[in-house]
Amino acid sequence: MSALSAFNRRRAEAKIAQRPGALVYGLLSFILVASVFPFYWSFLIGSGDAGTLSDTSLSWIPGGNFVANARAVIDNESVNFWKALGNSVIVSTVISASVVFFATLAGFAFAKGRFVGQRGLLVFVIGTMCVPTQLSVVPLFIAMSAFGWTGTLGAVIVPGLVTAFGVFWMTQYIAQALPDELVEAGRIDGASMFQTFWHIALPAARPAAAMLGLFTFIMAWTNFFWPFIALNQTNPTLPVALATLQANYFVDYSIVLAGVLLATIPLLVLFIFTGRQLVEGIMRGAVKG
Amino acid sequence: MTTSTTVVKDLPRGGFGLRANLGRWDVKYSPYVFISPFFILFGLVGLFPLLYTGWVALHAWDLLGGQGRWTGFDNFAFVLQQRQFWIALRNTLSIFLVSAIPQLIAATAIAAALDTNLRNKTFWRMSVLLPFVVMPVAVTLIFGSMFGERYGLVNRTLADIGLGPIRWHTDPLSSHVAIATMVNFRWTGYNALILLAGMQAISRDLYEAATIDGASWIRRFFRITIPQLRPTLIFVIITATIGGLQIFDEPRLYDQNGLGGEDQQWMTMTIYLYKLGWTQLNFGRAAAVAWLLFLVIVAIGLVNLAVTRRIATSEGRTA
Numbered sequence: 001m002s003a004l005s006a007f008n009r010r011r012a013e014a015k016i017a018q019r020p021g022a023l024v025y026g027l028l029s030f031i032l033v034a035s036v037f038p039f040y041w042s043f044l045i046g047s048g049d050a051g052t053l054s055d056t057s058l059s060w061i062p063g064g065n066f067v068a069n070a071r072a073v074i075d076n077e078s079v080n081f082w083k084a085l086g087n088s089v090i091v092s093t094v095i096s097a098s099v100v101f102f103a104t105l106a107g108f109a110f111a112k113g114r115f116v117g118q119r120g121l122l123v124f125v126i127g128t129m130c131v132p133t134q135l136s137v138v139p140l141f142i143a144m145s146a147f148g149w150t151g152t153l154g155a156v157i158v159p160g161l162v163t164a165f166g167v168f169w170m171t172q173y174i175a176q177a178l179p180d181e182l183v184e185a186g187r188i189d190g191a192s193m194f195q196t197f198w199h200i201a202l203p204a205a206r207p208a209a210a211m212l213g214l215f216t217f218i219m220a221w222t223n224f225f226w227p228f229i230a231l232n233q234t235n236p237t238l239p240v241a242l243a244t245l246q247a248n249y250f251v252d253y254s255i256v257l258a259g260v261l262l263a264t265i266p267l268l269v270l271f272i273f274t275g276r277q278l279v280e281g282i283m284r285g286a287v288k289g
Numbered sequence: 290m291t292t293s294t295t296v297v298k299d300l301p302r303g304g305f306g307l308r309a310n311l312g313r314w315d316v317k318y319s320p321y322v323f324i325s326p327f328f329i330l331f332g333l334v335g336l337f338p339l340l341y342t343g344w345v346a347l348h349a350w351d352l353l354g355g356q357g358r359w360t361g362f363d364n365f366a367f368v369l370q371q372r373q374f375w376i377a378l379r380n381t382l383s384i385f386l387v388s389a390i391p392q393l394i395a396a397t398a399i400a401a402a403l404d405t406n407l408r409n410k411t412f413w414r415m416s417v418l419l420p421f422v423v424m425p426v427a428v429t430l431i432f433g434s435m436f437g438e439r440y441g442l443v444n445r446t447l448a449d450i451g452l453g454p455i456r457w458h459t460d461p462l463s464s465h466v467a468i469a470t471m472v473n474f475r476w477t478g479y480n481a482l483i484l485l486a487g488m489q490a491i492s493r494d495l496y497e498a499a500t501i502d503g504a505s506w507i508r509r510f511f512r513i514t515i516p517q518l519r520p521t522l523i524f525v526i527i528t529a530t531i532g533g534l535q536i537f538d539e540p541r542l543y544d545q546n547g548l549g550g551e552d553q554q555w556m557t558m559t560i561y562l563y564k565l566g567w568t569q570l571n572f573g574r575a576a577a578v579a580w581l582l583f584l585v586i587v588a589i590g591l592v593n594l595a596v597t598r599r600i601a602t603s604e605g606r607t608a
Contacts, residue, residue: 020405027402032416035478038423038431041442045434054440106324113320121324128335130527132586134535134559135579136338138345138572142355143338159334162327192312193319222424224538225559229567239426239538246430246542253434260427267422275415282418282479283486 039261039268046070046258053253069258078233078248081262084241088221088266091153091237095160096216100209102162107170108201112183113193122171128164137229144230155230156237160220166212169285173208174201211281214274221267238263345576352570364577368565374578376553377561378585380465384540384557385533385589387462388469392477393525397518399477400484401510414485417478425538428471433543436467458544461554468555471539480525487521488514519597526593534586535559558582 045052047066052058074081109115110122140159141150149155178201186196202209224239231237233244242263249255271278346364349357368374399417407413420428435442436457444454457467491514499509515522537559541547548564549556556564558578566575 018406020402020407024402024405024407027398028407028413028416031399031478032413034474035416035419038420038428038474041435042431053434053437058445102326102330106327109320109323113316113323115317115320118320121328125327128331130531130590131335131339132531132535132583133335133339134537135583136335136342137562138566138576138579139338139341140334141566142341142345142572158330161334162330164327164331164335167324167327187316193315193323197323218422222422222426224424224426224541225535228541229563239424242424242426242430243542243547247545256430257434260430264423264427267424271415271419271422275418276411278421279411279414279418279482282482283489285483 039264042257042261042264045253046255046261048254050252050254065254066258069255070262072255073245073259073262076245076248079241079245079259080234080236081241081259084236084238085263085266087153087236088238091156091160091227092217092220094157095220096213098161099163099166099216100213103166103170103212104174104202104205104209105197106167107172107174107205108178108197110167110171111175112178112180112201125164125167125171129168133159134225137226140226141229150230151232151235153231153235156227159226160223163216166216169212170205170208174205177208178204208281208284211277211284214270214278215281217270218267218278342576342579345572346580348573350571350573350576352566352572357573360573364573365581368574368577368581373553373556373561374581377549377556377558380461380540380549380553380555381534381536381557381559381582381585382589383462384465384468384472384536384555385530387465388472389526389529389533391469392473392480392529393522395473396477396480396484396525397515399481400488401514403481403485404488414482417481419478420475421479423475425471425475426542428475429539429542432467432471432474436470458550459554461552464543464550464555468536468539468543472533472536476529480529483525484518484521487518491517523594523597526597527590530590530593531586534582534589537563558585 043066044060044062046069047062047064048055049063049065052063073079106125110118110125144150144155149158182200182204183196186200191199222239223237224243227237227240228243231240233240236244242259245259246256345356347359347361349360349363351357403410403413403417423431436444438444438454438456438458441457443457447454455463457463495513495517496509499513504512536557540549540555540557540560541563543555544550547560548568549560559582562575562578562582565571565578
């Protein structure tokens with residue numbers, strides 16, 4: 001009886017462990033093609049000329065105009081490409097550094113501190129994750145106008161400096177990755193709370209901090225709604241500059257899509273080097289969420 | 290090991306001297322200092338603006354003149370009487386449904402495919418996440434060029450297989466399908482990874498037992514995976530609701546004018562909010578729309594929660 005059940009069990013295990021069939025690889029290959037195709041399409045159109053998109057005998061081989069089209073994007077004064085690129089780098093870097101630092105600091109306090117109101121405040125943080133803060137654009141704009149910040153990078157950076165998600169994420173990670181004994185050992189050695197944070201918690205939280213930083217960087221880089229309202233053509237981020245590009249060249253998609261590719265390359269390069277961590281971070285966040 | 294425990298005991302635990310006092314204050318109050326940057330900044334740029342939106346909505350308020358007189362619920366009444374508001378609500382819900390339902394089904398299928406014993410797991414996972422790094426603005430411009438009515442790739446392909454052209458920029462529902470495609474391009478793989486994480490947390494014993502009982506993979510999927518995945522599904526659906534109903538980037542860049550089409554075919558709530566606030570310069574009415582959208586998000590979120598609960602439990606029960 002038990003021999004039979006052991007046999008059955010092994011067979012079941014083997015059945016689950018076996019390599020998947022053509023159906024699975026077929027589906028995933030289809031998704032791979034669908035993921036990559038828009039990039040190829042952009043290059044195809046972006047390397048042609050104004051007539052390529054409407055050419056009825058569209059060739060699937062890219063033309064030779066990509067550099068010329070990219071030049072047209074970069075040389076267009078109202079698009080401000082280099083300035084937009086620089087601004088996107090500044091905004092995304094400052095926001096992700098700030099989110100990671102303040103989230104790790106608060107996460108350390110929530111995970112390892114003992115203070116009155118701890119639970120209630122943490123529940124409040126989690127609750128605010130569900131609040132659609134995008135809807136606050138009207139008062140934010142009123143406030144930024146009053147300060148004279150509209151059109152400056154500060155107007156885009158300041159509202160992004162902290163996120164409730166970041167605090168929640170770091171609290172979860174530090175609670176399970178940093179042993180209480182290590183914190184106590186630091187205290188016994190006479191370290192202040194901040195020194196304990198700096199020398200013990202921060203190094204221990206590095207993997208989660210890197211994932212949070214990466215995720216925040218991408219979110220800041222791709223964000224459009226608020227930067228579009230708060231900034232203007234003369235001092236844009238990349239998505240705002242792309243909107244200007246579209247308005248200028250609506251009829252010539254070869255230039256629009258060349259610009260789209262130029263604006264996408266930085267995150268594409270980032271993804272090639274850090275995509276593995278990003279995948280891991282999204283999956284880890286999901287189990288906790 | 291033993292020496293360190295003695296050291297702990299020998300430490301001055303009681304309270305004498307400035308150092309000990311400082312140490313106690315440090316332990317007691319430092320956590321508040323550590324969490325305060327988040328709460329102060331979030332209060333200033335998150336919570337306060339959200340509540341202040343309500344205040345603005347109750348006033349006559351324009352971009353140039355600033356705060357005007359108290360008007361009570363006039364802004365809400367005005368907005369609710371506009372045909373445009375209801376069209377915007379219809380479009381927002383339609384785009385949301387047209388994108389969320391296929392996206393969820395596709396993401397679950399992809400997650401199930403990724404949850405098998407694949408070769409090169411990381412490669413396949415990265416390949417489904419690739420679209421996530423493309424800005425929505427860029428996605429819209431790329432797909433916009435495919436959904437042209439005369440020369441678009443999609444209509445030309447349809448013509449090649451003998452189907453008539455679809456009026457992507459004229460028919461409301463067709464424009465919603467095009468916009469939903471853009472949303473789904475960027476988010477399906479992302480949500481598939483979240484669902485994959487949920488699937489991997491399901492105990493393998495359940496599958497083994499079911500396999501011993503001779504259950505096919507389809508049966509295992511519907512009777513084990515889906516019910517066990519409920520918390521993750523709820524998480525994905527709620528975040529998709531909050532994000533999806535605020536949709537702005539895609540409809541904004543779907544044509545050159547950015548106001549949702551000549552007949553408001555794809556004008557969403559957030560586009561309408563933008564239109565009231567920044568082209569009609571009426572912040573009071575824009576703020577009223579923001580609050581109404583907030584209520585819609587809460588309502589749809591609760592409906593989704595109830596539906597997901599029902600579906601997942603009833604399937605669990607029949608299993």
